[in-house]
Amino acid sequence: MKILHVCSEVFPFLKTGGLADVTGALPEALTKLNTENKILVPGFPAFMNGLANKKLVANLGSKFTAENIEIYSGKLGNVDAYVINAPELYDRVGNPYSDSSGAAYVDNYRRFALLSWTAAKMVNGADDTWHPDVVHGHDWHAGLMPAYIKAHAIHYGGKQPKTVLTVHNLAYQGVFPAEIYHELELPQHFFGVDGMEFYGQVSFLKAGLFFADEITTVSPTYALEIQTEEQGCGLSGLLRARHSQLSGVLNGVDPQVWSPEQDNTIATKYSKNKLDGKKACRVALQKYTGLKLQDTSPIFVVVSRLTEQKGLHLVVEGIKTILERGGQIAILGSGEEPIESAFTHLAKQYPEHVAVQLGYDESHAHRLIAGGDVILVPSRFEPCGLTQLYGLAYGTLPLVHRVGGLRDTVTDTSLENLVDNIATGFVFNEFNVNDYNQAVKRAFALYSYSDGWSKVRSKGMSQSFSWDVAAEKYLEIYQR
Ligand code: ADP
Numbered sequence: 125m126k127i128l129h130v131c132s133e134v135f136p137f138l139k140t141g142g143l144a145d146v147t148g149a150l151p152e153a154l155t156k157l158n159t160e161n162k163i164l165v166p167g168f169p170a171f172m173n174g175l176a177n178k179k180l181v182a183n184l185g186s187k188f189t190a191e192n193i194e195i196y197s198g199k200l201g202n203v204d205a206y207v208i209n210a211p212e213l214y215d216r217v218g219n220p221y222s223d224s225s226g227a228a229y230v231d232n233y234r235r236f237a238l239l240s241w242t243a244a245k246m247v248n249g250a251d252d253t254w255h256p257d258v259v260h261g262h263d264w265h266a267g268l269m270p271a272y273i274k275a276h277a278i279h280y281g282g283k284q285p286k287t288v289l290t291v292h293n294l295a296y297q298g299v300f301p302a303e304i305y306h307e308l309e310l311p312q313h314f315f316g317v318d319g320m321e322f323y324g325q326v327s328f329l330k331a332g333l334f335f336a337d338e339i340t341t342v343s344p345t346y347a348l349e350i351q352t353e354e355q356g357c358g359l360s361g362l363l364r365a366r367h368s369q370l371s372g373v374l375n376g377v378d379p380q381v382w383s384p385e386q387d388n389t390i391a392t393k394y395s396k397n398k399l400d401g402k403k404a405c406r407v408a409l410q411k412y413t414g415l416k417l418q419d420t421s422p423i424f425v426v427v428s429r430l431t432e433q434k435g436l437h438l439v440v441e442g443i444k445t446i447l448e449r450g451g452q453i454a455i456l457g458s459g460e461e462p463i464e465s466a467f468t469h470l471a472k473q474y475p476e477h478v479a480v481q482l483g484y485d486e487s488h489a490h491r492l493i494a495g496g497d498v499i500l501v502p503s504r505f506e507p508c509g510l511t512q513l514y515g516l517a518y519g520t521l522p523l524v525h526r527v528g529g530l531r532d533t534v535t536d537t538s539l540e541n542l543v544d545n546i547a548t549g550f551v552f553n554e555f556n557v558n559d560y561n562q563a564v565k566r567a568f569a570l571y572s573y574s575d576g577w578s579k580v581r582s583k584g585m586s587q588s589f590s591w592d593v594a595a596e597k598y599l600e601i602y603q604r
């Protein structure tokens with residue numbers, strides 16, 4: 125089987141969040157299952173520069189204000205890739221979606237329409253040497269892909285590949301004014317309630333959810349949650365109608381990037397049975413961040429986009445529960461200004477107990493996850509979440525809200541779960557500071573009982589969230 129993956133981020137070339145970790149790992153895991161995989165990405169500078177063995181395979185002319193669109197093939201890491209060279213649309217500094225001030229590019233609909241339009245071209249002869257059976261798009265950025273492939277079939281006939289759309293986050297939908305619709309050059313009847321119209325606007329994500337043969341999302345619980353009014357972001361009706369083509373496949377962890385045994389970026393490597401290195405990582409973290417050296421209270425860490433989704437106001441509001449008990453907290457993140465300044469303010473007030481680094485820093489993320497005792501992921505909603513999985517692998521117990529993928533991957537340290545030896549972290553039920561604080565208190569209680577802590581940590585480190593398992597599930601979906 126041949127699969128073309130269509131996406132806008134791929135680790136380690138370009139990453140703004142967990143999407144890149146997924147697209148950086150899934151194609152290789154599928155290749156191990158005797159499938160052929162290629163990825164198609166926009167020609168952002170990171171991809172144009174990262175592409176090895178670059179070869180021009182097609183020239184697609186002009187489209188969406190880009191002149192002379194060229195498709196290069198080559199390798200991004202170990203994976204075969206096509207990169208769309210369209211400098212007018214993609215050769216910009218910074219983030220793939222927004223300018224340096226954080227404002228979304230006004231021509232994003234053209235930039236991502238081109239990605240999906242190109243997918244339809246590539247599977248219809250633009251590269252006559254490779255014909256995928258399945259095209260798998262990720263998030264709204266590739267939402268139009270199933271629509272362009274359907275439209276191609278309507279215009280020209282011919283056998284088309286099957287399409288899969290994975291929703292990594294239903295909150296980001298790629299919604300644009302109706303006036304842009306004609307520029308997309310899709311059939312007029314696609315722009316309706318039964319199609320890609322969303323309250324009078326054009327929704328790229330809805331196009332994918334409506335036209336894809338199969339829909340997936342990144343955890344079983346999130347697959348159920350998005351079918352409810354509360355968490356369906358206006359699309360729950362469509363998702364309920366398509367529930368028999370909707371699956372939740374849990375993300376995995378790439379051990380080449382995230383395992384304490386192999387991690388060259390951390391102070392000392394360690395494993396479940398040899399934990400001295402973790403102590404060294406803990407001290408290294410305290411030294412690096414300027415936190416006071418102490419080992420009597422836990423260090424809480426946060427590695428996160430600082431957005432409303434992530435529930436970090438609970439951490440700010442509940443900070444006293446950590447500080448009054450002598451705990452420490454180290455934060456890495458970037459995002460919304462009020463959350464950034466709330467954390468910066470705390471760090472100024474309590475320099476020996478609160479450390480904040482704003483911005484994106486891959487090696488600091490590893491330092492925190494290796495050196496911390498507890499990783500906080502109190503998200504309001506979380507499709508899957510990866511940092512809690514990295515926490516488990518590194519023996520840094522996750523403290524999470526019982527929602528989405530967090531609920532599917534962390535088992536609370538209740539007394540009965542401790543006795544059954546299934547506890548792996550701390551889970552709070554209600555999204556409020558009271559419940560969150562109770563979980564923080566449970567973390568302190570367990571920390572003071574070192575046998576219990578070791579047992580839970582060891583259980584967490586034995587969990588396996590493997591891309592091999594996820595890849596088998598995707599393969600079943602492709603086969604269907
Ligand atoms: P989301 O995709 O919603 O941001 P995930 O937990 O799925 O959440 O993935 C987040 C990914 O981004 C993880 O790999 C995490 O380590 C990384 N990350 C988040 N913020 C930062 C940051 N400021 N610096 C480095 N890595 C970060």
Ligand code: GLC
Nearest residue numbers: 142143292342507508509510
């Ligand atoms: C999204 C979600 C996150 C998920 C990631 C990768 O960014 O917010 O929960 O882990 O995609 O699938």
